[in-house]
Amino acid sequence: MTKHRIVVMGVSGCGKTTIGDLVARELGVPFLDGDSLHPVENVAKMAAGTPLTDEDRWPWLATVGSELANAGNGGLVLACSALRRSYRDAIRKQAPDTVFLHLHGSKDVLKARTEGRTGHFMPPALLDSQLATLEPLEADEAGFVVDIAVPVDEVVASALANIAAVVPSDEGAVGTRPRHFDVDLSAAPFNLDGGALAWVEETISSMTLEEKIGQLFINHNNGYSPEYLDGVLENYHVGGMRYRPGPSAAVQEHIRYAQSKSRVPLLIASNPEMGGAGSCDDGTFVSTHLQAGSHPDKNIARQMGQVAGVETAALGCNWAFAPIVDIHYNWRNTVISTRSFGNTPEIVVERAKEYFDGISESPTVCAMKHFPGDGVDERDQHVVTSYNTFSYAEWDRTYGHVYRELIGHGVQSIMVGHIGAPEVSRHFRPGLPDADILPATLAPELLQDLLRGELGFNGLVLTDASLMVGLTQAQKxxxxxxxxxxxxxxxxxFFRNPAEDFQFMLDGYKSGVITEQRLHDALRRILGLKASLGLHRKSLDELVPPVDALSVIGSDAHRAIAAEVADKTVTLVKDTAGNLPITPETHPRIRLYGISGGADFTRADPLAYLETVKEELVAAGFEVSVFRTAEQREAAGETGVNFMSVLAEEATADYAERYDAAFVFANVKGFAQEAAIRIKWSSPMAAEIPWYATEVPTVFVSLNQPNHLIDVPMVKTAIHAHAGSREAIRAAVAKIQGKSEFQGTFNENVFCDSFDTRL
Known part of the structure; x- marks a missing residue:
């Protein structure tokens, strides 16, 4: 691998820091300002206008040489005046292969530039002394001279050309360095005015290094106590937070306290993928993404966004981790099966724009997810690195189209998934071996060359949750x-261990893994996003709404929207036996089965929805008998039961005499724990498996996953109600009876690529 050890030399005002930083960026190596290595005694002398003696310089020059000698794999670009031959020799003593880039300019040019600078400890009066000291590079010194009288881009181009001629390159190394793209805060999606731009720069300049590092983190708040928040904010200076959902009043007070204790206003994130639900316990569930894509009315997605914006803004949130712009190509992929608007780029673009426009009516910015795109691999990045295996051309036509459209539409930030894209990476890094394919969160060719470069994204980029194994399996x-x-x-x-992760990030900066340019570009994007929300103009008591703002959460108006959406989107997937309608008059006695995935990480009762189903069926006039598995009966105190005894009791020849119809309501969840989700019956040959579809009319209703026909192909009537909410259950019961028409639509994923599911 080519190793660059470059010293950018010259007198004060020649542009060592500016040019050095740009050259380092193009080479893909760290940049270090040598002045930062001076001991405090030297800095004090220079600030007072006192020239340094050689005795002052020798220890510093030894440190400069040591930094170059110990540079990482790609090397280091370092700014250092290095005016005398003896100074350069001192550096070469530590790092013999150092190349010197001398930025040369006339006295008039240098004087003009020096007099225009502020905040630097080299007064212009020392320029004459420096010019007198300067000893140009000699013929036996590895280096070259570049004239600074030309524009900066020409200076950089000349420097790079000379470096390429002087520094030996590894064969095949050309074209493998990542590009970097500086933010333009005056352009979309930030669109900052002069006052906001000044606030960003002034805030950055006022920060300590620890505060700068802290801004890079979004904390997952694992407690509501003031003491917990004090520790996070005082020790780690985080730039944003996502709280643990709870009652809206407690969440709002939690956010209010956090904002009151933060020197720089916080980005407060929530996950409003379904409306207000998920952001607080009493928020309104409007629809899933799939549900919003399962009706011709695109306004459903806008309504979901509108409710999400109003309810989360009332809490004090300002950042939505939504919309989800993944495309559900693989029916086996259950991490986005309900969290994608559909299985084509066109439906995803249309509905994602509607959601964005709806939520943007509130003071909220969005983070669409999960770049470079989920839905091809069946696996879940929560538990393993997954891959988007499309060719570059296919990716560009599908996922690339989605990202271009949404970037052009104004989306402010993008969440990057722990998802690799082997062929897309190889488009930018030809010959990249399989072992070097990294998840996008670690892949500069995807983040810089593709997202920043080809797609032109100028906004903020954040990682998905860093505890996901899709990331943690990649590196230490x-x-x-x-x-x-x-x-x-x-x-x-999210931190894993706050103290450790903060130190890892700080060490990464100090070692040059994170360059000065990269750190400050990230900070500008973070603070720019805050300024785009107007947070810099608000007083502390204006950052979070008053308590009475919470009245909109779970309001009657929002519940009415949810009921209307449920009525529109309950979908009849098939009724090949003509079982419908089923009414209390035609089929009064109903055997009700509930299927769940078991308790997940939320620890909620997975069968709680079944009581709601029973209530709605009874209210409609049915007689309802609920089936219980052996395990459920034992939990209720019965003895002497097992799966065989239950099966013998349930599956008898008089089943059709006892019941007129069977309803199976499935609410199977579990993503983020399993790489794929399928129905798990209570036992082999379990009594709840629809063997009874041959005995009585059987209706299968899914309240979550759309792919259950692969496990119950024998049912002839299948309905997708999308949600376990009372609104969705009530609408499904009404449609089973024929009281209202099915209006929802579905895509071919529901048939799971199997012929028998269509029968």
């Missing part, structure tokens, strides 16, 4: 934490 924690920022992410989602 101490390496991956700073590597995400170095690769092009601007914010890091």
């Amino acid at each position: 924690r101490k390496d991956l934490v700073p590597a995400t920022i170095a690769a092009g992410c601007d914010m890091f989602l």
Whole structure:
């Protein structure tokens, strides 16, 4: 691998820091300002206008040489005046292969530039002394001279050309360095005015290094106590937080306290993928993404966004981790089966724009997810690195189209998934071996060359949750934490161990993994996003609404929207036996089965919905008998039961004499724990498996996953109600009876690529 050890030399005002930083960026190596290595005694002398003696310089020059000698794999670009031959010799003593880039300019040019600078400890009066001291590069010194009288881009181009001529390159190394793209805060999606731009720069300049590092983190708040928040904010200076959902009043007070204790206003994130639900316990569930894509009315997605914006803004949130713009190509992929608007780029673009426009009516910015795109691999990045295996051309036509459209539509931030894209990476890094394919969170070719370069995204980039195994399996924690920022992410989602992760990030900066340029570019994007929300103009008591704002959460108006959406989107997938309608008059006695995936990480009762189903059926006039598995009966105190005894009791020849119809309501969840989700029966040959479809009319209703026909192909009537909410259950019961028409639509994924599911 080519190793660059470059010293950018010259007198004060020649542009060593500016040019050095740009050259380092193009080479893909760290940049270091040598002045930062001076001991405090030297800095004090220079600030007072006192020239340094050689005795002052020798220890400093030894440190400069040591930094170059110990540079990482790609090397280092370092700014250092290095005016005398003896100074350069001192550096070469530590790092013999150092190349010197001398930035040369006339006295008039240098004087004009020096007099225009502020905040630097080299007064212009020392320029004459420096010019007198300067000893140009000699013929036996590895280096070259570049004229600074030309525009900066020409200076950089000349420097790079000379470096290429002087520094030996490894064969095949050309074209493998990542590009970097500086933010333009005056352009979309930030669109900052002069006052906001000044606030960003002034805030950055006022920060300590620890505060700068802290801004890169989004904390997952694991407690509501003031003491907990004090510790997070005082020790880690985080730039944003996502709280643990709870009652809306408690969440709002939690956010209010956090904002009151933060020196820089916080980005407060929520996950409003379904409306207000998920952001607080009493928020309104409007629809899933799939549900919003399962009716011709695109306004459903806008309504979902509108309710999400109103309810989360009332809490004090300002950042939505939504919309989801993944495309559900693989029916086996259950992590986004309900969290994608559909299985074509066109439906995803249309509905995602509607959601964005709806939520943007509130003071909220969005983070669409999960770049470079989920839905091809069946696996779940929560538990394993997954891959988007499309060719570059296919990716560009599908996922690329989605991202271009939404970026052009104004989306402010993008959440990057722990998802690799082998063929897309190889488009930018030809010959990249399989072992070097990294998840996008660590892949500069995807974040810089593709997202920043080809797609032109100027906004903020954040990682998905860093505890996901899709990321943690890729590298050691101490390496991956700073590597995400170095690769092009601007914010890091969630600590694993706060003290460790903070130190890993700080060490990554100090070692040069995160360059000065990359750190400050990330900070500008973070603070720019805050300024785009107007947070810099608000007083502390304006950052979070008053308590009475919570009245909109779970309001009657929002519940009415949810009921209307449920009525529109309950979908009849098939009724090949003509079982419908089923009414209390035609089929009064109903055997009701409930199927769940078992308790998940939320610890909620997985069968709680079944009581709601029973209530709605009874209210409609049915007689309802609920089936219980052996395990459920034992939990209720019965003895002497097992799966065989239950099966013998349930599956008898008089089943059709006891019941007129069977309803199976499935609410199978579990993503983020399993790589794929299927129905898990209570036992082999379990009594609840629809053997009875041959005995009585059987209706299968899914309240979550759309792919259950692969496990119950024998049912002839299948309905997708999308949600376990009372509104969705009530609408499904009404439609089973024929009281209202099925209006919802579905895509071919529901048949799971199997012929028998259509029968």
